[in-house]
Amino acid sequence: MMQELDLSTIKLLLVDDEAHCTKLMEAFLKQAGYSRITMTNDPRQAVPLYGEVKPDLVALDMRMPHMDGFEVMRQLRQVIPADDYVPILIVTGELDAPTKHQALAQGANDFLNKPVDATEVVLRIKNQLQTRRLHQQVRMHNEHLEAQVRLRTKVVEQTQLDLLNRLVLASEYRYDVTGAHAWRVGRLAMLLAEMKGLAPDQVELIKKTAPLHDVGRIGVRDAILLKEGPYEPAEREAMKAHTKIGSKILSDSRSPLLMMAREIALTHHERWDGKGYHRLKEAQTPLSGRIVALADAFDVMTHACSYKAPLSLSDARGEIERHAGTQFDPDLSSQFLKLIDRDGESLLADATAQQLFA
Ligand SMILES: [Fe+2]
Numbered sequence: 001m002m003q004e005l006d007l008s009t010i011k012l013l014l015v016d017d018e019a020h021c022t023k024l025m026e027a028f029l030k031q032a033g034y035s036r037i038t039m040t041n042d043p044r045q046a047v048p049l050y051g052e053v054k055p056d057l058v059a060l061d062m063r064m065p066h067m068d069g070f071e072v073m074r075q076l077r078q079v080i081p082a083d084d085y086v087p088i089l090i091v092t093g094e095l096d097a098p099t100k101h102q103a104l105a106q107g108a109n110d111f112l113n114k115p116v117d118a119t120e121v122v123l124r125i126k127n128q129l130q131t132r133r134l135h136q137q138v139r140m141h142n143e144h145l146e147a148q149v150r151l152r153t154k155v156v157e158q159t160q161l162d163l164l165n166r167l168v169l170a171s172e173y174r175y176d177v178t179g180a181h182a183w184r185v186g187r188l189a190m191l192l193a194e195m196k197g198l199a200p201d202q203v204e205l206i207k208k209t210a211p212l213h214d215v216g217r218i219g220v221r222d223a224i225l226l227k228e229g230p231y232e233p234a235e236r237e238a239m240k241a242h243t244k245i246g247s248k249i250l251s252d253s254r255s256p257l258l259m260m261a262r263e264i265a266l267t268h269h270e271r272w273d274g275k276g277y278h279r280l281k282e283a284q285t286p287l288s289g290r291i292v293a294l295a296d297a298f299d300v301m302t303h304a305c306s307y308k309a310p311l312s313l314s315d316a317r318g319e320i321e322r323h324a325g326t327q328f329d330p331d332l333s334s335q336f337l338k339l340i341d342r343d344g345e346s347l348l349a350d351a352t353a354q355q356l357f358a
Pocket residue numbers: 213214242268269
């Protein structure tokens with residue numbers, strides 16, 4: 001059931017070069033209950049007045065000096081937003097069919113014949129205003145739906161990040177329940193990706209997935225994973241398998257996050273000279289893997305573990321310089337040196353999941 005229009009809120013714009021015509025229309029419309037009526041007898045004022053008043057409907061004469069109704073309508077359609085339905089009612093004497101067709105093609109919504117009849121004016125205007133209101137309701141409904149979709153998408157994304165976060169904690173748990181190394185690698189990889197000039201969405205993906213680089217360690221036996229000191233060859237092979245295990249855990253997903261996480265898990269132990277785990281050389285290793293290889297190595301160097309003391313920042317800087325072009329991507333290495341010179345000791349500070357996933 002159509003609700004009654006609230007006429008006190010409705011704004012009308014009347015454009016006709018003859019003052020008695022606008023006056024007559026105004027009288028009919030006031031009698032019908034409309035009060036917010038703007039009129040002009042100069043068609044050149046129609047567009048500026050539209051901008052000022054933002055009417056719900058425009059009633060427009062066709063034959064006018066200076067600017068005919070077609071021109072006014074053309075200009076009005078340029079300023080009326082595409083998603084807003086503002087009816088234009090043509091008020092004119094007898095129109096031949098081609099002129100009528102042209103008016104409709106240019107965006108006229110209805111016609112009123114002169115001399116205007118009070119009942120017809122009021123009914124045709126009411127019809128057009130009801131159409132406008134339906135249009136507004138549909139638009140509001142769509143906006144509401146879009147907002148809901150955005151909200152749901154946000155919730156899904158948050159859930160995804162939350163799960164990644166838990167997976168990082170699970171993967172690091174046997175070393176360090178806080179996952180501190182993983183979060184620091186995430187932050188370092190993000191900074192390096194930024195220095196390299198990657199697009200913001202790629203930087204985000206790397207930041208969020210780099211902490212998962214060692215997720216495959218879940219599948220490495222404690223006797224090997226927690227062994228201190230040098231590995232036997234067979235143990236080394238079992239340790240290397242964490243890249244493939246990680247890749248397996250993260251495979252077969254179409255989520256960009258998981259696809260990136262998988263790429264990093266598989267390739268973060270490659271070397272620029274091709275002597276890494278899977279013998280990928282130079283740019284055969286995806287950029288994400290080369291970035292995390294550097295971030296991971298730097299963080300391991302600069303933090304103590306049970307069998308070694310940490311290197312100082314300047315010693316770690318020297319290590320990167322020395323291994324640029326053999327172990328590490330030479331361009332990324334020089335970016336990383338710049339990063340060390342720019343950010344200094346703050347690169348060693350702890351990061352948290354909240355900082356990375358905010
Ligand atoms: Fe690793």
